[in-house]
Each structure stands twice: as C-alpha cells, then as structure tokens.
Amino acid sequence: MPRSRDDHDLSGPMLDEAIRRAPWAGDLRPEQIARVVSETHERTIASGSFVARQGDPPGHWLGVLNGLVKLSRASPAGRVVTFTGIASGGWIGESALLRNERRRADIVAVRTSRIALMPREIFLWLLEGSIVFNRFVLHQLNERLGQYFSLVESDRVQDSVTRIAHCIAALFDPFLNPGMEADLQLSQQEIGFLCGASRQRTNEALHSLEDLGLVKIGYGCVRVVDLDGLRGYGDGVTPLCARPAAGGRTQPVQGGLRDA
C-alpha cells in the first residue's frame, strides 16, 4: 500500500556526503571537494513553497537532497504548466546559470524538501576546471532534451493514457532522478499538470493503468508497480524515455581542476 503523502521522512544524506558522492564530483581532489562543501548550504523548503521563482536572478545550482520539487510556470491567467519533477539526488537550475539570465520558470517544492544551494561562482568554477563536471552537465542537458522529444512525440501521436504512462515513466530517468521512489507522492491534480491532462482524464487513465497492473493508486500518491510496462505502454512505438537500467553513468576521465 502506498504511503500517504504526509508521513515521509526528511532524512536523506547529509549535505557534505551528498556532494562527496555526487556523480559530478568524480575527479575532484579532497581540498576541492572541501571548497564546494564549505560554500554550498542547505535549506528546507516547505511543501508548496518556492525554491526559486520565475524572474529571479540565477544565484545557485540546486540539488534535491531529499524530497521532490517541480519546474513549472503559471500564466497570468492562472493556468499552470508543469515541465518536470526532480527527486532526491537530482540537480536543477543550470539552464539559467549557463545563460546568466533570470529564471524562466518557478521551482516549487511539491513535498517538504531539503535543497542544496551551490553558489553560482562555485558552479562556474567547476565548469571551468572539471571535465567530469562538464560531462555531467552535458549529459544532463542531453537527457532533458531526450525527455522533451519523447514528450512531443507522445503529445502528438498518442492517446492520453499513453501520455500519462510515459510522463510518469519519464520521472524515473535514473540519471536525472536517481532517487525517485516508486511511491510517487503526487496528487492526481499534480500528475495532470505534469502530463497536460485534466484531472478527470488523469484519474481515468490512472485507473486504466492500475487495471493493467502497472501502478497502484493510493491516497494522494501513486505507486509504480511495473516501470518497464509504463515505458512500453502504447501502440508499439518505443518511447524515447526507455533506456537500459545501467545507462547514464558519467565516465571518469583525466582532467584536473585548478584551484582558483
């Protein structure tokens, strides 16, 4: 039985341990890790609160230590579009840092979340000096691009049940969201925002998927039972979000980081 959405714990890794074990930190020397750790701080963001807002100058690269956040935009008329969710272990916000422009979307905590904030200077310093870090950022951007291709495809040629199946499956990208839990702590309303579907359609689609044994509906959450089944759901088109489980590791390569 999926847990309700209120009783999750906020533990997760300590900030310094999360940085030490991050896949983008593979070629950093201990003193360089120490600088990243000392400059990066942590905040706990309450459910529904903003981690960053549209229009903010990009001050930090953001890591989800524990919890779940979403990238979304609200139109002046109040229409909400959610682009993606980022779970524990995921990092977000590099786009505004790389452009050095104001944020184009809100980053909102869907559940109370512990967020690591890496200052822009540290992000740029890592980008200047670390090959592994660059590989990580490239890979992450590429993964996101792949997700959006997949999204456009299912948006254009698939029915809503397939869209919702693939949207949910896309959240479980092992590179972008290594810590995504099978118990999705998302209301059907949120899933609707995420998939571009109405609440009714979302509800209906989730029940279809439950009848097929692919998910289990709980109260305020959905448990993913058969991830590959979700990825493969549909009319035979191989979804772009499908990938081998072992994929997505940043290769350790030679390359140093000069101290600033």
Added chain:
DNA sequence: CCATTAAACACCC
C-alpha cells in the same frame, strides 16, 4: 453526436 473539460459537489483520508 461525441469527446472533453471546468466547475461544483459529496465523500473520505
């Protein structure tokens, strides 16, 4: 017609 959705509603956690 048929499909879809926003809004409103009554439960129930």
Added chain:
DNA sequence: GGGTGTTTAATGG
C-alpha cells in the same frame, strides 16, 4: 483541509 470520485453544464470538433 485537501484529495478523490462523480455529476453537470458548456464547449468544440
């Protein structure tokens, strides 16, 4: 109070 499931009225192909 918020999430879910259902009905209803409006909309558009």
